[in-house]
Amino acid sequence: MVSYKDIQLTTGLSLATISKYFNGGNVRPANREAIDAAVAIHGYRPNAIARGLRSGKSRTVGVLLPALDNDFHLTIIASVEQRLREVNIGVVVATSPSADAATVDLLLGRRVDGIVAVPSPHDVDALSRAAGEIPVVALDWRAPGLDVDGVFLDNRAAGQLAARHLRSHGHTAALVLSPEPPLSSVAARVDGFLAELGPGGVSLAAPLSVDGARDAVASVLASVLGPTDAPTAFFAPNYELTLGALIAINESGRILGRDVSLIGFDGTDLARASRPRLTIIEQPMREIAEEAARTVLDLLQGERAPARERLLAPRLNAGASVARVTDTVTD
Amino acid sequence: MVSYKDIQLTTGLSLATISKYFNGGNVRPANREAIDAAVAIHGYRPNAIARGLRSGKSRTVGVLLPALDNDFHLTIIASVEQRLREVNIGVVVATSPSADAATVDLLLGRRVDGIVAVPSPHDVDALSRAAGEIPVVALDWRAPGLDVDGVFLDNRAAGQLAARHLRSHGHTAALVLSPEPPLSSVAARVDGFLAELGPGGVSLAAPLSVDGARDAVASVLASVLGPTDAPTAFFAPNYELTLGALIAINESGRILGRDVSLIGFDGTDLARASRPRLTIIEQPMREIAEEAARTVLDLLQGERAPARERLLAPRLNAGASVARVTDTVTD
DNA sequence: CCCGGAAAGCGAAACGTTACGCTTTTCGGC
DNA sequence: GCCGAAAAGCGTAACGTTTCGCTTTCCGGG
Numbered sequence: 131m132v133s134y135k136d137i138q139l140t141t142g143l144s145l146a147t148i149s150k151y152f153n154g155g156n157v158r159p160a161n162r163e164a165i166d167a168a169v170a171i172h173g174y175r176p177n178a179i180a181r182g183l184r185s186g187k188s189r190t191v192g193v194l195l196p197a198l199d200n201d202f203h204l205t206i207i208a209s210v211e212q213r214l215r216e217v218n219i220g221v222v223v224a225t226s227p228s229a230d231a232a233t234v235d236l237l238l239g240r241r242v243d244g245i246v247a248v249p250s251p252h253d254v255d256a257l258s259r260a261a262g263e264i265p266v267v268a269l270d271w272r273a274p275g276l277d278v279d280g281v282f283l284d285n286r287a288a289g290q291l292a293a294r295h296l297r298s299h300g301h302t303a304a305l306v307l308s309p310e311p312p313l314s315s316v317a318a319r320v321d322g323f324l325a326e327l328g329p330g331g332v333s334l335a336a337p338l339s340v341d342g343a344r345d346a347v348a349s350v351l352a353s354v355l356g357p358t359d360a361p362t363a364f365f366a367p368n369y370e371l372t373l374g375a376l377i378a379i380n381e382s383g384r385i386l387g388r389d390v391s392l393i394g395f396d397g398t399d400l401a402r403a404s405r406p407r408l409t410i411i412e413q414p415m416r417e418i419a420e421e422a423a424r425t426v427l428d429l430l431q432g433e434r435a436p437a438r439e440r441l442l443a444p445r446l447n448a449g450a451s452v453a454r455v456t457d458t459v460t461d
Numbered sequence: 462m463v464s465y466k467d468i469q470l471t472t473g474l475s476l477a478t479i480s481k482y483f484n485g486g487n488v489r490p491a492n493r494e495a496i497d498a499a500v501a502i503h504g505y506r507p508n509a510i511a512r513g514l515r516s517g518k519s520r521t522v523g524v525l526l527p528a529l530d531n532d533f534h535l536t537i538i539a540s541v542e543q544r545l546r547e548v549n550i551g552v553v554v555a556t557s558p559s560a561d562a563a564t565v566d567l568l569l570g571r572r573v574d575g576i577v578a579v580p581s582p583h584d585v586d587a588l589s590r591a592a593g594e595i596p597v598v599a600l601d602w603r604a605p606g607l608d609v610d611g612v613f614l615d616n617r618a619a620g621q622l623a624a625r626h627l628r629s630h631g632h633t634a635a636l637v638l639s640p641e642p643p644l645s646s647v648a649a650r651v652d653g654f655l656a657e658l659g660p661g662g663v664s665l666a667a668p669l670s671v672d673g674a675r676d677a678v679a680s681v682l683a684s685v686l687g688p689t690d691a692p693t694a695f696f697a698p699n700y701e702l703t704l705g706a707l708i709a710i711n712e713s714g715r716i717l718g719r720d721v722s723l724i725g726f727d728g729t730d731l732a733r734a735s736r737p738r739l740t741i742i743e744q745p746m747r748e749i750a751e752e753a754a755r756t757v758l759d760l761l762q763g764e765r766a767p768a769r770e771r772l773l774a775p776r777l778n779a780g781a782s783v784a785r786v787t788d789t790v791t792d
Numbered sequence: 793c794c795c796g797g798a799a800a801g802c803g804a805a806a807c808g809t810t811a812c813g814c815t816t817t818t819c820g821g822c
Numbered sequence: 823g824c825c826g827a828a829a830a831g832c833g834t835a836a837c838g839t840t841t842c843g844c845t846t847t848c849c850g851g852g
Binding site: 198238 | 462506507508509510511513514517519521528529530531532534535538539542543546549551552553554555556566567569570571572704707708711717728730731733734735736737738
């Protein structure tokens, strides 16, 4: 391993001077050149580990995710990485399988300077403890009992947005897929939806998976006699549910946006490519992630304020998957 | 920062003994308990940085990606992380924006023990140099001049697979979207396709983007008079191109699998939700990533063999987006 | 040519571990 | 109770930096 020592040997300068140079201190031009030359010869590269030991900072933040299985997670990693690379801070990713409560400790052991996390129930405690030592920013799920800075989607508003869109198209009745067991962020979307839609809103229990949603929707569709009977509008308050619902509808042979209406959640690509184009509620993933990145960075730079929470607004991306209802189904 | 020293103070044991205990050495039961107690009291956590300095290993590997913008990249991170966490090795992600040739150095500065990379042209040199010091495994793109272990899709075979599928459905002519500027992995798919399909294969230049593909396909469709004239089969050798082609077809009002045929690439979700279900060539992302993870791990554990290359086979996931051609279009 | 302040350079200690080679303790067999 | 081997424990140096408080060198003004 090539170190300051090698540079010392070839330049005759002291370690202190070399270090000073590397940290922007003043060094006589001749020595400056000598050091540069020696660096080039030996291919010297500062050792971040030694630096970290000495300084107590690793210039690294941890990104903790419950799994690595969707676009949002990727966006989080990407945004945080991009923002932090600008200031030369590295990103360590860690997933926290539900079996294992030690993932946070793994990050702390690596002496990360901060953590950006999508909390899951089993690491709330560890995150709370961690928050005592380093900045922690929570994302996506407002974990009960975790009092740290956070950036979240306004889930209730998302549900309301979907309901209002249906109402404005003449729908007074609709089914909302309601995951079983519940997940608080999705549950808030369901609540917002039901509250806004009024008595016509019905919740349809389904496992939180593509196939679960497909089966649930398929069995509702099978039990409906004519295509225009009964509730023919669905709200899928999550990407997986959306995918399942869409598959079920397509498999049933019904025409989306005519026989049956659907508002999905996330999955911009899917929405664009669907036929007809799917109307979805989108959460501003990139903004959420960027806001989180900005927040850790502020905290790292010492702006220690009382834990603050930001709620970002959902957007409706309109396609043609919601039929317009007047007296009878038209179009 | 709580360290061995604190434990030394409360137990009276020497640092050497404490260290030995933490590394699985034999320690008298009484002392064992004393240490455990002290650890609990102080909330001690081994300092990976100090360990790393002393041992020269960081127990960290770098994952280098040109960008973080698709499913495959996520799968790579997920698989590598999952595999390495089993043996307590951390994962640092770094993206390498095309402006910047220093991303590899950033990883080396952090003294990663190995690198898994999807190479991009501007960091081939740096990767080559890195390979002299630590194991490097390349993924997805076989960069010319980069002589390291690699795991890739058999791109030619993927093109051939698509062509054979079209032929078996009676198609003798088809357009393949051909990215401009070329990207060698996608180009190999195009080549395989054209070679297998024979003289009926025509390449259609398009920028490597969703909108580029959409425009290219749209203009072809607009110039076709009747729905059954001329080439009505497309092969999109990449996810973005697939998405663009699908959008163009839907927007044109033509019916997929009847008026026009399409074989896409990747995007299992999209394929399932498309109506009709899309026929795609899938690369075994998870396997590729897992194989890469396994390879770094082997290399880290000293199995230093001559650089080896693995080619994984594509799969065809059949939907109903390819029409069966006999004399005239049927169905 | 000398003075003095400013600029540059220096040695040593410290960060938290681990590994080496040694000394001390333990304990079963006599 | 003693011997000796095996087990356990110990002090110290080293990993590559940065920082502290000094000392040395530089250089313009008189």
